[in-house]
Amino acid sequence: MSGGTYYVPEQSRLPIWASFGLFLTVFGAANWINGSSAGPWLFFAGGLTFAAVLWNWFSIVISENMAGLNSPQLKHSYVIGMGWFIFSEVMFFAAFFGALFYIRTLALPWLAGEGDGGASSELLWPGFEAQWPLMTTPDMAVNGEEALRKGPEQSMSWPGFGALLGWLPFWNTVILLSSSVTVHFAHTAIKNNNRKQFNIMLGVTVLLGFIFLILQAEEYIHAYQELGLTLESGIYGSTFFMLTGFHGAHVTMGTVMLLIMWLRSVLKGHFKPDDNFGFEAASWYWHFVDVVWVGLFFAVYVFG
Amino acid sequence: MAHGPAKGITRWLYTTNHKDIGSMYLWFSFAMFFLGGIFALVIRAELFQPGLQIVDPNFFNQMTTMHGLVMVFGAVMPAFVGLANWMIPMQIGAPDMALPRMNNWSFWILPFAFAMLSSTLFMEGGAPNFGWTFYAPLSTTYAPPSVTFFIFAVHIMGASSIMGAINIIATIVNMRAPGMTYMKMPLFVWTWLITAFLLIAVMPVLAGVVTMMLMDIHFGTSFFDAAGGGDPVLFQHIFWFFGHPEVYIMILPAFGIVSAIIPTFARKPLFGYSSMVYATAAIAFLSFVVWAHHMFTVGLPIAGELFFMWATMLIAVPTGVKVFNWVATMFKGAMTFETPMLFSIAFVILFTIGGFSGLMLAIAPADFQYHDTYFVVAHFHYVLVPGAIFSITAGVYYWLPKWCGNMYNETMGKVHFWLAFIGLNVTFFPMHFSGLAGMPRRIPDYNMMFADWNMISSVGAFLFGAAQVMFLYNVIATIVGGKKATAEVWENPEGLEWTVPSPAPYHTFSEPPEFKSSH
Numbered sequence: 001m002s003g004g005t006y007y008v009p010e011q012s013r014l015p016i017w018a019s020f021g022l023f024l025t026v027f028g029a030a031n032w033i034n035g036s037s038a039g040p041w042l043f044f045a046g047g048l049t050f051a052a053v054l055w056n057w058f059s060i061v062i063s064e065n066m067a068g069l070n071s072p073q074l075k076h077s078y079v080i081g082m083g084w085f086i087f088s089e090v091m092f093f094a095a096f097f098g099a100l101f102y103i104r105t106l107a108l109p110w111l112a113g114e115g116d117g118g119a120s121s122e123l124l125w126p127g128f129e130a131q132w133p134l135m136t137t138p139d140m141a142v143n144g145e146e147a148l149r150k151g152p153e154q155s156m157s158w159p160g161f162g163a164l165l166g167w168l169p170f171w172n173t174v175i176l177l178s179s180s181v182t183v184h185f186a187h188t189a190i191k192n193n194n195r196k197q198f199n200i201m202l203g204v205t206v207l208l209g210f211i212f213l214i215l216q217a218e219e220y221i222h223a224y225q226e227l228g229l230t231l232e233s234g235i236y237g238s239t240f241f242m243l244t245g246f247h248g249a250h251v252t253m254g255t256v257m258l259l260i261m262w263l264r265s266v267l268k269g270h271f272k273p274d275d276n277f278g279f280e281a282a283s284w285y286w287h288f289v290d291v292v293w294v295g296l297f298f299a300v301y302v303f304g
Numbered sequence: 305m306a307h308g309p310a311k312g313i314t315r316w317l318y319t320t321n322h323k324d325i326g327s328m329y330l331w332f333s334f335a336m337f338f339l340g341g342i343f344a345l346v347i348r349a350e351l352f353q354p355g356l357q358i359v360d361p362n363f364f365n366q367m368t369t370m371h372g373l374v375m376v377f378g379a380v381m382p383a384f385v386g387l388a389n390w391m392i393p394m395q396i397g398a399p400d401m402a403l404p405r406m407n408n409w410s411f412w413i414l415p416f417a418f419a420m421l422s423s424t425l426f427m428e429g430g431a432p433n434f435g436w437t438f439y440a441p442l443s444t445t446y447a448p449p450s451v452t453f454f455i456f457a458v459h460i461m462g463a464s465s466i467m468g469a470i471n472i473i474a475t476i477v478n479m480r481a482p483g484m485t486y487m488k489m490p491l492f493v494w495t496w497l498i499t500a501f502l503l504i505a506v507m508p509v510l511a512g513v514v515t516m517m518l519m520d521i522h523f524g525t526s527f528f529d530a531a532g533g534g535d536p537v538l539f540q541h542i543f544w545f546f547g548h549p550e551v552y553i554m555i556l557p558a559f560g561i562v563s564a565i566i567p568t569f570a571r572k573p574l575f576g577y578s579s580m581v582y583a584t585a586a587i588a589f590l591s592f593v594v595w596a597h598h599m600f601t602v603g604l605p606i607a608g609e610l611f612f613m614w615a616t617m618l619i620a621v622p623t624g625v626k627v628f629n630w631v632a633t634m635f636k637g638a639m640t641f642e643t644p645m646l647f648s649i650a651f652v653i654l655f656t657i658g659g660f661s662g663l664m665l666a667i668a669p670a671d672f673q674y675h676d677t678y679f680v681v682a683h684f685h686y687v688l689v690p691g692a693i694f695s696i697t698a699g700v701y702y703w704l705p706k707w708c709g710n711m712y713n714e715t716m717g718k719v720h721f722w723l724a725f726i727g728l729n730v731t732f733f734p735m736h737f738s739g740l741a742g743m744p745r746r747i748p749d750y751n752m753m754f755a756d757w758n759m760i761s762s763v764g765a766f767l768f769g770a771a772q773v774m775f776l777y778n779v780i781a782t783i784v785g786g787k788k789a790t791a792e793v794w795e796n797p798e799g800l801e802w803t804v805p806s807p808a809p810y811h812t813f814s815e816p817p818e819f820k821s822s823h
Contacts, residue, residue, distance in 0.1 A: 005816075006479065008320060009404055009405055010320065011310055012320055012405050012408070014405055015318075015405055015411075015412055018412075027453075029456060030420075030453045077474045078403075080402070081406075084473055085470060087505070091504070091506070095542055099542065102538055108533060111535070138530055138531055138533060149526055231524055232523075232526075234533045235533035237525070242515075
């Protein structure tokens with residue numbers, strides 16, 4: 001037990017198991033991708049181990065807090081930790097946004113002969129013209145139907161104001177923005193000790209998250225089956241699916257986090273007006289995912 | 305929290321103690337230092353003479369790649385995190401790191417990650433062979449199958465670094481003893497605070513770029529493939545956006561260590577504390593806007609060449625502030641030359657040489673001549689070996705008596721220093737000449753005209769390697785026995801860590817200590 005004011009936990013088996021689970025997950029993934037039949041088994045065994053450790057880890061932290069071990073100073077450590085974790089996520093997305101901007105504004109014009117590349121464009125990719133969305137790849141410009149790297153048949157770009165109401169990304173934007181508002185209402189509700197409203201607002205947020213994910217899946221199916229837009233559709237497909245895909249993965253994470261917070265409130269009565277950082281951290285994450293979407297909406301869809 | 309460490313192996317597996325975790329980081333780093341050193345010696349043995357003697361070219365490439373990766377991610381970075389773990393809580397008067405369990409998680413990821421990375425040496429097609437900078441398309445289209453394992457190893461060691469950095473920031477921001485305002489923190493704490501910020505900002509970018517590689521290799525995307533509209537140069541931009549702050553991640557904590565040691569042995573307070581802090585922050589800021597100086601010859605627009613050239617040369621200003629600061633601290637000091645001080649003075653001199661060759665490389669038109677030659681190898685080894693490695697070594701000698709309660713063997717420490725100092729200069733100084741004469745890096749065979757300098761370099765490398773065995777022996781001998789150290793260890797050193805007994809009790813500062821600053 002802590003002799004001082006700051007609670008330093010005793011020995012814990014969690015970290016070593018978390019490391020092992022994480023290792024097994026990625027080791028399995030690498031084996032799977034490289035075609036080893038043991039890969040999927042290792043991957044799922046690792047994923048389950050990791051999930052089990054996290055479950056335990058969070059339960060222990062929650063019970064420590066409920067036992068009153070966490071001083072305000074320690075709670076502040078969690079607040080700082082979550083803030084900087086979100087900053088790291090911002091930088092992860094920055095890499096993909098940066099790639100998109102670089103390709104659009106610099107790389108494609110250069111491939112088409114702008115700049116001081118001399119004759120290289122004419123020699124390597126004769127006839128290639130820069131455009132965005134990139135429907136005709138350099139490979140197609142040179143090799144036509146024989147090309148290995150083909151662009152999409154149709155893109156996901158802005159359909160004009162007339163078609164706005166039938167445009168799925170618009171509705172996804174409405175849904176996510178609304179969910180940011182509802183999760184904020186939930187936060188206000190718990191601060192005002194209004195459990196019922198907290199549960200309703202948080203439940204609505206989770207529901208909106210699910211709807212967003214279903215629509216996103218719908219969009220992907222539409223892209224693959226009708227637009228000829230896949231991960232392999234040249235750089236447009238690469239940036240489109242990696243940006244929206246990682247965003248979708250983060251929405252999934254955020255929805256699961258909020259769902260767990262909702263279950264904790266509904267089933268266990270967790271969270272107090274002045275002690276609800278577990279929920280608040282998840283809501284920060286949700287707002288972050290929302291902001292990324294706004295960036296995506298403009299960079300990938302509207303000005304796509 | 306009153307009791308001491310647990311018994312047996314579980315002490316290390318399950319620990320939440322910053323000192324235990326710091327020790328594990330340091331030992332892990334030491335092990336990786338020797339592993340990466342063996343790889344380096346394979347390289348130097350092959351390059352002893354022109355022609356192919358010992359290894360085939362593909363294996364040679366695997367050695368250069370693994371040497372770089374193991375030294376950067378396995379030796380230097382974990383060593384600094386180990387020192388941070390040991391020293392930051394003691395220097396700010398905290399009972400432990402802010403998030404002790406996550407601290408142990410950050411550490412234990414590393415052995416797994418490096419086991420996975422090292423296992424690629426035994427895989428079909430061999431280990432990664434595309435250089436530690438893993439430029440596409442060498443690392444994508446032409447990579448061995450083991451690249452997948454490399455990518456995932458980078459992912460989890462990145463996760464480890466980010467968690468470690470978050471922990472360090474939370475500790476420094478939240479757990480300082482009352483009265484220790486930001487501008488009263490020891491410089492090692494300051495430099496680590498800024499380093500941690502850099503880590504959180506750029507490790508995710510590294511994760512992003514290896515993810516793009518993974519997708520290009522296995523899932524048909526075109527990020528680095530011009531045929532699909534991508535660009536291999538995009539890889540270099542993203543990599544170096546990570547890579548340049550990364551090289552400051554490997555040097556800023558070194559500045560902190562040296563700024564602690566020089567005042568102790570010059571018996572004068574640091575000449576200019578706040579200018580040191582601001583210079584560190586300025587270097588960190590500039591590190592984000594200079595990345596393309598690694599890419600001058602790739603075909604950048606002239607405006608880009610100029611911007612990155614001038615921005616890079618600006619770094620010399622805050623770095624100069626630091627170097628003059630250390631020199632001015634020593635000026636008219638009552639200097640003595642114990643081992644940590646020897647390593648620190650060598651740091652100041654040799655790091656400055658590395659800085660000057662960096663200035664030469666920053667000049668874009670000149671860089672067209674130096675690029676990808678041994679001159680570059682000489683440059684970055686001068687900032688990393690006497691920079692990062694010497695400062696870590698200095699830090700170990702400086703704080704080892706505090707950690708284990710015994711004094712190290714001073715004579716052996718000095719012999720270690722001189723062997724390492726001579727060894728590194730004999731190894732790396734001739735590389736300036738072979739590089740300026742045009743010898744390209746990352747090749748197993750070379751023209752006869754480079755033979756003499758290479759032979760000298762190889763002799764120096766084995767001398768340097770042998771010196772480190774002596775270091776290992778000295779550290780172990782000190783832990784096992786030796787003269788008892790006092791609480792202060794040195795003559796009137798500054799800092800809270802010297803107010804606790806040597807060895808430092810398993811738990812220090814359960815109650816926040818009284819803090820009085822001298823500056």
